[in-house]
Amino acid sequence: MRKILFLLPVAILFLVGSCQTNTPESKAKYIFLFIGDGMGMNQAYATELYLAALDNKHGNEALSFSDFPVQSYVTTYSANSLITCSSAAITAIATGHKTNNGVLNKDTSLAIKYETIAEKAQKAGYKIGILSSVAIDHATPAGYYAHQDSRNMYYEISMEMPESGFDYFGGGGFHNPKGLNDSMPDAFENAVAKGYTIVNTKKGFDALKNGDKKVFAINPKTYPKGEFYWEIDKVDSSISLAEFTKKGIEVLENPKGFFMMVEGGKIDWACHSDDIATSIHETLAFDKSVAEAIKFYKKHPDNTLILVTADHETGGIGVGNDKPLRLGLLQHQKISAQEFGRRLTNFKQNNPKASFDDVMALVEKYFGLGNESKGLGLDDNELAFLHEAYVAEFINKTKVNPDKDYLEHFSDINITNRAIYLMSEKTGIGWTTFGHTGTPVPIRALGQGQEYFKSCIDNTDIPKIIEKLMDIQ
Amino acid sequence: MRKILFLLPVAILFLVGSCQTNTPESKAKYIFLFIGDGMGMNQAYATELYLAALDNKHGNEALSFSDFPVQSYVTTYSANSLITCSSAAITAIATGHKTNNGVLNKDTSLAIKYETIAEKAQKAGYKIGILSSVAIDHATPAGYYAHQDSRNMYYEISMEMPESGFDYFGGGGFHNPKGLNDSMPDAFENAVAKGYTIVNTKKGFDALKNGDKKVFAINPKTYPKGEFYWEIDKVDSSISLAEFTKKGIEVLENPKGFFMMVEGGKIDWACHSDDIATSIHETLAFDKSVAEAIKFYKKHPDNTLILVTADHETGGIGVGNDKPLRLGLLQHQKISAQEFGRRLTNFKQNNPKASFDDVMALVEKYFGLGNESKGLGLDDNELAFLHEAYVAEFINKTKVNPDKDYLEHFSDINITNRAIYLMSEKTGIGWTTFGHTGTPVPIRALGQGQEYFKSCIDNTDIPKIIEKLMDIQ
Numbered sequence: 001m002r003k004i005l006f007l008l009p010v011a012i013l014f015l016v017g018s019c020q021t022n023t024p025e026s027k028a029k030y031i032f033l034f035i036g037d038g039m040g041m042n043q044a045y046a047t048e049l050y051l052a053a054l055d056n057k058h059g060n061e062a063l064s065f066s067d068f069p070v071q072s073y074v075t076t077y078s079a080n081s082l083i084t085c086s087s088a089a090i091t092a093i094a095t096g097h098k099t100n101n102g103v104l105n106k107d108t109s110l111a112i113k114y115e116t117i118a119e120k121a122q123k124a125g126y127k128i129g130i131l132s133s134v135a136i137d138h139a140t141p142a143g144y145y146a147h148q149d150s151r152n153m154y155y156e157i158s159m160e161m162p163e164s165g166f167d168y169f170g171g172g173g174f175h176n177p178k179g180l181n182d183s184m185p186d187a188f189e190n191a192v193a194k195g196y197t198i199v200n201t202k203k204g205f206d207a208l209k210n211g212d213k214k215v216f217a218i219n220p221k222t223y224p225k226g227e228f229y230w231e232i233d234k235v236d237s238s239i240s241l242a243e244f245t246k247k248g249i250e251v252l253e254n255p256k257g258f259f260m261m262v263e264g265g266k267i268d269w270a271c272h273s274d275d276i277a278t279s280i281h282e283t284l285a286f287d288k289s290v291a292e293a294i295k296f297y298k299k300h301p302d303n304t305l306i307l308v309t310a311d312h313e314t315g316g317i318g319v320g321n322d323k324p325l326r327l328g329l330l331q332h333q334k335i336s337a338q339e340f341g342r343r344l345t346n347f348k349q350n351n352p353k354a355s356f357d358d359v360m361a362l363v364e365k366y367f368g369l370g371n372e373s374k375g376l377g378l379d380d381n382e383l384a385f386l387h388e389a390y391v392a393e394f395i396n397k398t399k400v401n402p403d404k405d406y407l408e409h410f411s412d413i414n415i416t417n418r419a420i421y422l423m424s425e426k427t428g429i430g431w432t433t434f435g436h437t438g439t440p441v442p443i444r445a446l447g448q449g450q451e452y453f454k455s456c457i458d459n460t461d462i463p464k465i466i467e468k469l470m471d472i473q
Numbered sequence: 474m475r476k477i478l479f480l481l482p483v484a485i486l487f488l489v490g491s492c493q494t495n496t497p498e499s500k501a502k503y504i505f506l507f508i509g510d511g512m513g514m515n516q517a518y519a520t521e522l523y524l525a526a527l528d529n530k531h532g533n534e535a536l537s538f539s540d541f542p543v544q545s546y547v548t549t550y551s552a553n554s555l556i557t558c559s560s561a562a563i564t565a566i567a568t569g570h571k572t573n574n575g576v577l578n579k580d581t582s583l584a585i586k587y588e589t590i591a592e593k594a595q596k597a598g599y600k601i602g603i604l605s606s607v608a609i610d611h612a613t614p615a616g617y618y619a620h621q622d623s624r625n626m627y628y629e630i631s632m633e634m635p636e637s638g639f640d641y642f643g644g645g646g647f648h649n650p651k652g653l654n655d656s657m658p659d660a661f662e663n664a665v666a667k668g669y670t671i672v673n674t675k676k677g678f679d680a681l682k683n684g685d686k687k688v689f690a691i692n693p694k695t696y697p698k699g700e701f702y703w704e705i706d707k708v709d710s711s712i713s714l715a716e717f718t719k720k721g722i723e724v725l726e727n728p729k730g731f732f733m734m735v736e737g738g739k740i741d742w743a744c745h746s747d748d749i750a751t752s753i754h755e756t757l758a759f760d761k762s763v764a765e766a767i768k769f770y771k772k773h774p775d776n777t778l779i780l781v782t783a784d785h786e787t788g789g790i791g792v793g794n795d796k797p798l799r800l801g802l803l804q805h806q807k808i809s810a811q812e813f814g815r816r817l818t819n820f821k822q823n824n825p826k827a828s829f830d831d832v833m834a835l836v837e838k839y840f841g842l843g844n845e846s847k848g849l850g851l852d853d854n855e856l857a858f859l860h861e862a863y864v865a866e867f868i869n870k871t872k873v874n875p876d877k878d879y880l881e882h883f884s885d886i887n888i889t890n891r892a893i894y895l896m897s898e899k900t901g902i903g904w905t906t907f908g909h910t911g912t913p914v915p916i917r918a919l920g921q922g923q924e925y926f927k928s929c930i931d932n933t934d935i936p937k938i939i940e941k942l943m944d945i946q
Contacts, residue, residue, distance in 0.1 A: 058550070059550050072545060319912045322906045324554070
């Protein structure tokens, strides 16, 4: 583990400069921690290139957090792997302890439960908000209230959630609210029994107001497992992560301060299928959430801290694959890999004898592939590449499960992942994996205490620094 | 181009706080600019993982610059491409202007010559040192003294070099000292005629001393085109980049200060063949050069600034390829891709009927591949992969030029790039290209003025900030 040169000034500040913690103006009272799951440097930078391309500008166009005054890196390895999973990463970010991949807020022997920064902050009088665009019992949001041997114990996590007493949960629902066999007491009912108000309509959401307590606000439009629809699929009537963030600020604002964690959970999911356009749209939605916090910061610049970081990088995106970078081509992709896979599965059931041309018409409709005028013409090799997948799926009737690990295995010959592959290929984007990588991820800071994030740190340092800034260590 | 939020405080500092520039203790008088050519985040991080693995430590082990107190990112795109080449990048870093790929210190119309920060610093009384591990007329070192339509005009660049009058050139020689046809007046003789002392022996190098002027110190051991041998090949009796740096400090130190640029030029070259072990060894040599500057900084902390950055990333390294990260395996690679290619070419000439086993004995000797006990056993698919290349090179007699673009084209079936590929594959490292990528590169700062590098900047901002800190704008 690296030595942290700047911890000395931090120590001096808090030991010698005690005025810092006694002066309200200089204390970080409103803490926003934004976690783009899987959002390494290039997930964000590809989005910046995409925005510039849409505006016909050369270069990159800033996201809300691109110009934060302090920016550096975070190392992410877990206790037992140089490549972390989300639960080991969030254990580090929420508690300051490394643990093994798969474990959630327990030590590597599973004997000790770690207290999270949100639990400490609550004891100190801060209000707590935990938001995510995926199910609220998924690893990252769960990392603030749950302590389980495995991140996959979704039911146990969902039952533990209301024990926290946190003021505002917002975003996705539960993954397995009745357990794996749908045979257990309902976790939503448990939450209600423990005093939570479940809000799952737009009207109910809009009516939430400052001072409301024990709120569990769920997006009325989610997939069955509790996660938001894909941004790129533009499903109507859903509530955005930015709206959940804005509402969270409204609900939580109080003189003693709050700690709010907001996860853009599906950037990672898109990158597990090496789906660059979908990743960019998820990043844009995440970015709009950060913009809500920036509006708040502008009203409270002396005691607000906004951090934007990631738990790890996913996909090993390289901004270059021997072809020119043409991110603007991605505007022609109108669908996520997962949703295209589902529609193709339906199409196949209804049209088992569909021709290659029929299938290519769908590919062109949703990706623009095959359309010369869009810059997405296909040469003979590329057509043969897709035709091979057509033969596998439509002639040889190879079954493809569009939800299987988000089509993360390229070795499976199927139309969806080959179309997605060609979108990256033509855009100039490369990938080294369908999994996570070990590269350090960016951290960007704005506001009170931003200076403590100007050198490379380890993910376990994040809560230690925030706790000092909040005076709850 | 991004808006730079922190330029406001910079402006205030220099407009209002004029004491800054009048107080010697607070002026950046000794500037070190280290450029790792092609050294993105992961070239450095892979090296940190490698060091930790050698020491049987989990996690990463810091390089000399890993803990610099301020670290952020630099965007690198050129005037005509989102993926820069080295000459457009160094034009930006040396002059503050974007230009087209291939151009060196001229505008995109080739009408205007840009003055470099080194030229300005020299006029202001600073001594100047330009160091590189590749030929001193290569793009990056040339970026401080030459102004040419194309970086490939090596001869013109080498003839322009002595016009600079810079005090200390150190490292590689000239690429084409007599022009492309060996028919032009010798550029070395031209340098001597213009007052330069050429030092190309270890003894002469050791005798260089403080105050020496117009020195061109060349490594006595270089390849014919002027670049250093590969670090991984461990060629004896050569002078290291760190020694050139240390000597540069000795030669240049003076009360009025100096500007020294040190390029680790072959990190990029190694990554053009996706050769991770060779890249790591080049990064380690570069790191030792930075360590020399840090020693100097410790004696002059109030007026020394050390910056470590890159012109661009090369290779699109992903620290993850679906296999566990095992960087320690790279200790078994004893040779660069280029040098192995040369030895294999010799071997083939002497043993045209060599068997696959004969060739595999060489592969094992230099890479460890095929050796189970080293963790580098080969399965049937991997053996078939190498055998196909053996057939191409030894049976079908396909000619392979080991120096052709450093074997950057994986589509050429040959033993060298397949062995190199397997080393990355087994180590857990992925690549997205044999070329450059557009990802932002790290910048790390230590010393006077370090604060101005704490947010993401563009490469054109680097000289603007340094010039202000040196008071030569």
